[in-house]
Amino acid sequence: AQSVAQPEDQVNVAEGNPLTVKCTYSVSGNPYLFWYVQYPNRGLQFLLKYITGDNLVKGSYGFEAEFNKSQTSFHLKKPSALVSDSALYFCAVRDRGDYKLSFGAGTTVTVRA
Amino acid sequence: DGGITQSPKYLFRKEGQNVTLSCEQNLNHDAMYWYRQDPGQGLRLIYYSQIVNDFQKGDIAEGYSVSREKKESFPLTVTSAQKNPTAFYLCASSIELTGSNQPQHFGDGTRLSIL
Numbered sequence: 001a002q003s004v005a006q007p008e009d010q011v012n013v014a015e016g017n018p019l020t021v022k023c024t025y026s027v028s029g030n031p032y033l034f035w036y037v038q039y040p041n042r043g044l045q046f047l048l049k050y051i052t053g054d055n056l057v058k059g060s061y062g063f064e065a066e067f068n069k070s071q072t073s074f075h076l077k078k079p080s081a082l083v084s085d086s087a088l089y090f091c092a093v094r095d096r097g098d099y100k101l102s103f104g105a106g107t108t109v110t111v112r113a
Numbered sequence: 114d115g116g117i118t119q120s121p122k123y124l125f126r127k128e129g130q131n132v133t134l135s136c137e138q139n140l141n142h143d144a145m146y147w148y149r150q151d152p153g154q155g156l157r158l159i160y161y162s163q164i165v166n167d168f169q170k171g172d173i174a175e176g177y178s179v180s181r182e183k184k185e186s187f188p189l190t191v192t193s194a195q196k197n198p199t200a201f202y203l204c205a206s207s208i209e210l211t212g213s214n215q216p217q218h219f220g221d222g223t224r225l226s227i228l
Binding site for chain 2: 004009032034036041042043044045046049051090097098099100101103104105106
């Protein structure tokens with residue numbers, strides 16, 4: 001069985017401050033990990049993924065994520081948040097060789113000007 | 114531009130009515146998926162298809178049906194047996210079902226409401 005937890009329903013930050021969205025996962029084997037962003041009434045847009053190798057993954061729009069195997073975490077980060085980063089963020093995990101992609105419940109990010 | 118097109122964007126269902134949500138992709142992907150999104154619950158898998166003329170139930174298939182007659186198309190029917198159909202429905206596709214580390218690509222969704 002695999003699962004994803006996003007412990008914060010909401011994250012509020014001021015523009016220009018660092019942004020972190022937390023994600024922990026559980027899989028029986030080795031994971032593929034993904035972050036997606038969703039704007040209102042739109043589909044999910046892919047931000048970045050971890051497959052193997054370097055634990056720090058860089059993605060779209062200045063986002064990055066750090067894979068930590070011992071803590072089974074894959075937190076999303078952005079050094080300097082923008083108002084336009086306000087959206088719903090989803091973490092997802094897939095066990096290698098499996099078909100199913102499991103999503104967290106989502107974290108709503110609000111960046112105030 | 115390659116992508117996934119879902120239609121209609123908004124749909125209303127009357128009591129006892131079946132409605133069909135369209136999903137078309139021009140990404141040449143083999144695998145396609147239907148998800149249901151409810152507030153605070155993330156995405157739940159309804160059905161998925163690995164290849165033409167083949168599809169499998171996901172976690173919440175009751176009250177739904179699908180077909181995959183063409184590689185590009187994966188329509189979802191919400192039947193009258195689905196007693197709580199109000200939700201945002203997302204279609205997705207990926208290069209293949211398993212063995213690939215590529216992400217799923219999503220359409221812009223259909224919002225279904227009860228009249």
